Amino acid sequence: MSDDGLLQQRWVRLGASAAVVLVVLGAVGSMMFGWDLERLLTVGFVNRSLQMATPITLAAIGGLYAEKSGVFNIGLEGFMIIGAISTAGVLFALGGTTPSQGDIWIAMVAAVLVSLVLTAIFAVLLIDYQADQIVAGLAVWFIGLGFAPFVASLVWGSRNSPGLASIDNVTVPGLSEIPWIGPVVFDQSPLVLLTLVLVIASWVFLYRTRYGYWVQAAGENPKALDTAGVNVTRVRYATVLFSGAMAGFGGAVLLAHAGNFVGTGDTMVNGRGWIAIVAYLFGNYNPLGAAAAAVLFGGLDMLQVQFQTAGIDVPSRLVNLFPYVIVIVVLSVWGKTRMPSAVGESYDQEE
Amino acid sequence: MSSVSDTDESKSRLERIAGYLLDATVLERIGIAVGATAFALLIGLVIVALAGYDPFRFATQLVVGAFGSERAIARTLRFSTLFVLAGLAVAVAFRAGVFNIGVQGQFVVGGIACVMSIIWTAPYLPTGTVGGVLLIGIGVVNAIVFGGLYGALPGALKAYAGANEIITTIMLNFIAIGVVGWLVNGPFRGEEATSVRTEQLPDYVAFPQVVFSDPNFSVVGFGIAVLSVIGVAFVLTRTRYGYDMVTSGYQATAARFSGVDSKQTIVATMTLSGMIAGLTGAVFAIMIQGSYTDPAGIGNYGFDGIAVSLLAANNPIGVVPAGILFGGLESAGSHIQIRSDVPVQLINGIIGLVVLFVAVPELFRMIGARMGLGGDDR
Amino acid sequence: MSTDNSTAVRLDGITKRFGDVVANDDVTFTLEEGTIHALLGENGSGKTTLMSVLYGLYQPTDGTIVVDGEEQSFASPRDAMAAGVGMIHQHFQLIEPMTVLQNVVLGHEPTKNGLVDEEAAREEITQISDRYGFDVARHLDTPVRDLDVGVQQRIEIVKSLYRGADVLILDEPTAVLTPQEVDALMEVMDDLRADGHSLIFITHKLDEALSAADQITVLRDGEAVGSVDSAETDERGLARMMVGREVLFDRLEREGEPGDPVLTASDLRVSGDRGVEQVADVDLTVREGEIFGIAGVQGNGQTELIEAITGLRSIDDGTIEFGGRDATEMSRRERIESGIAYVPEDRQKEGLVQEYDLVRNALLGNQTIEPFVDGALVDWPFVADHAESIVEEYDVQPPTTTSEASSLSGGNQQKFIVGREIERDPDLMVASHPTRGVDIGAIEFIHNRLIELRDRGVATLLVSSKLEEVRKLADRVAVMYEGEFVDIVDPGGVTEEEFGLLMTGHGVDEEVDPGPDLGIEDEEVTE
Structure with a gap:
């Protein structure tokens, strides 16, 4: 592992900052407003936080692969929207408003495929035609913001879908009765568990396989990789495709947990793609770190529900902004994340 | 001063301007903008056809909805006013190499600052035209100040803390919309308001109705947009501050060589950009809304401003035609929403496609070269 | 390996042109197997270009490449590598955050069950490392960026060996090393030779070529001047081949004496981008009507020193006085305004x-100076006329101010910059490598302008890695080595060889390489 020292520092910082935030919140809350902390920190909260973190994690892993290889995929948010609407559309086509669990899985696979096809076009523009990565990424967002509600209106006559179906938890009888661990691990959304597997797999792939080496090298010193006999362009195509597919999958998971599509405002994705970018920056481009950061953001996102159930009267509108504020603080305090040095530069094979 | 006689000087200046206009790169940029728009519209029509509607009817409605009647033109100009101003705010920042994606948030902050400052000071000022002008002045100044501050914040975070402005400004958009949404639903909610909004502005706080009689559009608003464009173009091309900013955008190392303080320039750029965004918010509040509602539902003018600016190759003058084009699209959208079954969100998708194609000038250079349209000067 | 003198590499009649510039002109070069062959020449003499042709980075305009008896045509470094040619670039091709092991195996990773087989890689690298006594093995899990330059260089060598290179090209390997590291490198090279490898050693340092190589080929202005056995020559002979003779008498006699000090820097300490001290305790004074030259191998702190003086880099310690005022705290802009012109590197x-276009470029740096601006307003007609006059007076081709700077050739770009900076009417001109990559005509032109400037009483600080340039123009020359001034000399009283020795730090306080002694002042090397 190349970044052991640095990584450890980051983990300490990440954990410390999360702890500080929670302790301060808890202290202030319980002293000033008489909050009942036991009712805040519930198993349900942990589960909801994990479910919230899942789409962010998936998109973050995709995004960090692309950026590690030297392409800044700023379109994650857009691809998440595309993933969500594709899942909803296919789901509706398969089973109307009462699709089966199998339909959900098929719909998610279809959504990943749709995202892949669109990412392929994006990748060609980015890599072959040297499109401006920032502008093209923003365009993907705009396209998602426009076409997803458009499709929703075509299909359901409204920007939102009716209730479709959300995915059932996988429950292991017996084991799920274990206090705390049981309901979190053995009565959990299969998508959360699948994401956990993907996080670990993407870490192993990035740091333990030759292809992972190439991804890292392509973003740091493409010329060195080229002189080592590896085609830089091909590596970058692979990572960009992966990033789009993962973001699309993230959107699909978001929908599968929510059970219906929301296309008003900034759609149901509502900035999670952007938070995914911050998550991997905060996690120092490490899949494990990115996942941890995503869990932190997911938890912040779910505080609002928690406050409500605990009967604490804080305007939900303001509590919802918590993750965004934290993102800004995080970026300002740890703003100087070392980016891979060749990010944003197109690489010309013939020199 | 130059020793050349006046006539000579003005002649050579004319020649120079002509030279700029005929500049291959300017022509090329215009070509790319037109190509991108045409290509995006074409894809839009194909989608309309695939969705089972009549694309020809849709195309006709686009034109009629945008420019088909006096009402349509007024509506187009109403949207164009905001697009030109928002596009200008984006263009200033992008020109200087700073990616201010936060125009939407600065627009919202400016808008609420404008409305609340007018509502709070109105009781102390006379009513009628004099009071109206004063209040508009107060509202606009406040909008500019608060919009500028809300832009300066991510600028300072970028310059002095290294925080990526793309992400901080996007986060600040969400925050502005959330906080203002909470304010208009809580502390700032009008006492007699039946819906979620602030109190109404006094009715004498309005732009005069000249030429068009549309309750939501005044030529004065469009005039403000055009004057702002001229002002910004002047600052960028004729003053040394503009030169510093634009040079930083083109080549930061050369700007540093020439004595530009890059950190100050980033903050200054973001502030100016935010100020224009705040002004946009004021025009929106005074000319269109007359109060302030939940910003989650007022339209993405700040984001569309990005598209406008990119289509104009971040050129302040180019923002005017680009803004009018997008205003026409938006206006046609309103028309289509009433007159046809095609979901109006398609327009936003088409705008996204325009941005995508603008990002890939190489694509159009290639197409241009294939078609034999002067691709040989590259 | 066979010990008979079979040929490892033969370059025959290599010509390489870049546009109008001929970088290599009909060069023939032969590397015998199991030997070290030094390629000696000044900066810009075409050494690196020639080797880039051999390594497949450039395709030759003319000529043939023969490796191991087979004629080759390398389309890319990959082809060269496949034929057993490896190159260690001056700028290492390493991936800084990745570990040594990852860097070495990149692109040629051994795998087991889909994962990189670190054990196998470790074993093979350790084997290579041990064979040549590299201390690379213990760093295998360290990120490259945490290692010294010397170790990084050895990693590059190990990488080439790991990829199976028989022929190794080392491009100015000593340029970035400390003397101790140089010694260690020389041993490594000996070991490699002993093991049957053939090495090409690019350098411009005479003593290194002599002590390391079996054969030496000297390049000058893109042509091969000759090849000699290192046993049959000495530094003086090589210097003569390298420099030619005409340059030495080229010194222009000056009229008048330098006046008062314009720039005085005392106890200057400056750090580089990585926070490592690059300028260590430098004192310098530049007087009116004087050209003060700074010579030295690149990367010995010249860039940082110049940037500190022009206001582009903050200093750690020391003071800068300019025109009688304390300029230590002045911003870049204040320094421009107070009369410092700068031709940047x-x-x-x-x-x-x-x-x-050139009009807008004519304003660069003049944004706050009247009459270019009037208050906040730019007087564009004036700027345009100014650009026009620069183009005319400094012979910028093509003579139009409306063309984009990028469309100009390097020489014309440089003439425009020199013109703009001189026309700023400065009290101090700082010129950093003012003629690098510029064609002969433009070099002559720029030199004459700098001399005119001197004769007008302007103080000039000139940095150049071209020795003949400093010798020709400067009144006094400081030789910089490892962030310090080794000595400040009168260029007329010092020979090229002595300069060469000073530039490698000899003559400070150590007695290195007693071979060619310095007591040869009375002996004219020239005619």
């Missing part, structure tokens, strides 16, 4: 905005 990135 990197004209592409700093000196010009590539996408601006």
Whole structure:
């Protein structure tokens, strides 16, 4: 592992900052407003936080692969929207408003495929035609913001879908009765568990396989990789495709947990793609770190529900902004994340 | 001063301007903008056809909805006013190499600052035209100040803390919309308001109705947009501050060589950009809304401003035609929403496609070269 | 390996042109197997170009490449590598955050069950490392960026060996090393030779070529001047081949004496980009009507020193006085305004905005100076006329001010920058490598302008890695080595060889290489 020292520092910082935030919140809350902390920190909260973190994690892993290889995929948010609407559309086509669990899985696979096809076009523009990565990424967002509600209106006559179906938890009888661990691990959304597997797999792939080496090298010193006999362009195509597919999958998971599509405002994705970018920056481009950061953001996102159930009267509108504020603080305090040095530069094979 | 006689000087200046206009790169940029728009519209029509509607009817409605009647033109100009101003705010920042994606948030902050400052000071000022002008002045100044501050914040975070402005400004958009949404639903909610909004502005706080009689559009608003464009173009091309900013955008190392303080320039750029965004918010509040509602539902003018600016190759003058084009699209959208079954969100998708194609000038250079349209000067 | 003198590499009649510039002109070069062959020449003499042709980075305009008896045509470094040619670039091709092991195996990773087989890699690298006594093995899990330059260089060598290179090209390997590291490198090279490898050693340092190589080929102005056995020559002979003779008498006699000090820097300490001290305790004074030259191998702190003086880099310690005022705390802009002109080292990135036309480039640096601006307003007609006059007076081709800077050739870009900076009417001109990559005509032109400037009483600080340039123009020359001034000398009283020795730090306080002694002042090396 190349970044052991640095990584450890980051983990300490990440954990410390999360702890500080929670302790301060808890202290202030319980002293000033008489909050009942036991009712805040519930198993349900942990589960909801994990479910919230899942789409962010998936998109973050995709995004960090692309950026590690030297392409800044700023379109994650857009691809998440595309993933969500594709899942909803296919789901509706398969089973109307009462699709089966199998339909959900098929719909998610279809959504990943749709995202892949669109990412392929994006990748060609980015890599072959040297499109401006920032502008093209923003365009993907705009396209998602426009076409997803458009499709929703075509299909359901409204920007939102009716209730479709959300995915059932996988429950292991017996084991799920274990206090705390049981309901979190053995009565959990299969998508959360699948994401956990993907996080670990993407870490192993990035740091333990030759292809992972190439991804890292392509973003740091493409010329060195080229002189080592590896085609830089091909590596970058692979990572960009992966990033789009993962973001699309993230959107699909978001929908599968929510059970219906929301296309008003900034759609149901509502900035999670952007938070995914911050998550991997905060996690120092490490899949494990990115996942941890995503869990932190997911938890912040779910505080609002928690406050409500605990009967604490804080305007939900303001509590919802918590993750965004934290993102800004995080970026300002740890703003100087070392980016891979060749990010944003197109690489010309013939020199 | 130059020793050349006046006539000579003005002649050579004319020649120079002509030279700029005929500049291959300017022509090329215009070509790319037109190509991108045409290509995006074409894809839009194909989608309309695939969705089972009549694309020809849709195309006709686009034109009629945008420019088909006096009402349509007024509506187009109403949207164009905001697009030109928002596009200008984006263009200033992008020109200087700073990616201010936060125009939407600065627009919202400016808008609420404008409305609340007018509502709070109105009781102390006379009513009628004099009071109206004063209040508009107060509202606009406040909008500019608060919009500028809300832009300066991510600028300072970028310059002095290294925080990526793309992400901080996007986060600040969400925050502005959330906080203002909470304010208009809580502390700032009008006492007699039946819906979620602030109190109404006094009715004498309005732009005069000249030429068009549309309750939501005044030529004065469009005039403000055009004057702002001229002002910004002047600052960028004729003053040394503009030169510093634009040079930083083109080549930061050369700007540093020439004595530009890059950190100050980033903050200054973001502030100016935010100020224009705040002004946009004021025009929106005074000319269109007359109060302030939940910003989650007022339209993405700040984001569309990005598209406008990119289509104009971040050129302040180019923002005017680009803004009018997008205003026409938006206006046609309103028309289509009433007159046809095609979901109006398609327009936003088409705008996204325009941005995508603008990002890939190489694509159009290639197409241009294939078609034999002067691709040989590259 | 066979010990008979079979040929490892033969370059025959290699010519390489870049546009109008001939970088290599009909060069023939032969590397015998199991030997070290030094390629000696000044900066810009075409050494690196020639080797880039051999390594497949450039395709030759003319000529043939024969490796191991087979004629080759390398389309890319990959082809060269496949034929057993490896190159260690001056700028290492390493991936800084990745570990040594990952860097070495990159592109040639051994795998087991889909994962990189670190054990196998470790074993093979350790084997190579041990064979040549590299201390690379213990760093295998360290990120490259945490290692010294010397170790990084050895990693590059190990990488080439791991990829199976028989022929190793080392491009100025000693340029970035400390003397101790140089000694260690020499041992490594000996070991490699003993093991049957053939090495090409690019350098411009005479003593290194002599002590390391079996054969020496000297390049000058892109042509091969000759090849000699290192046993049959000495530094003096090599210097003569390298420099030629005409340059030495080229010194221009000056009229008048230098006046009062314009720039005085005392106890200057400056750090580089990585926070490592690059300028260590430098004192310098530049007087009116004087050209003060700074010579030295690149990367010995010249860039940082110049940037500190021009206001582009903050200093750690010391003072700078300019025109009688304390300038230590002055910003870059204040320094421009108070009369410091600067021809920057990197004209592409700093000196010009590539996408601006020459009119807008004429304002660069003049944004706050009247009459270019009147208050906040730019007087564009005046700037345009000014650009016009620069183009005319400094012979910029093509003579139009409306063309983008990027469309100009390097020489014309440089003439425009020199013109703009001189026309600023400065009290101090700082010129950093003012003629690098510029054609002969433009060199002559720029030199004459700098001399005119001197004769007008302007103080000039000139940095150049071209020795003949410093010798020709400067009144006094400081030789910089490892962030310090080794000595400040009168260029007329010092020979090229003595300069060469000073530039490698000899003559400070150590007695290195007693071979060629310095007591040869009375002996004219020239005619």
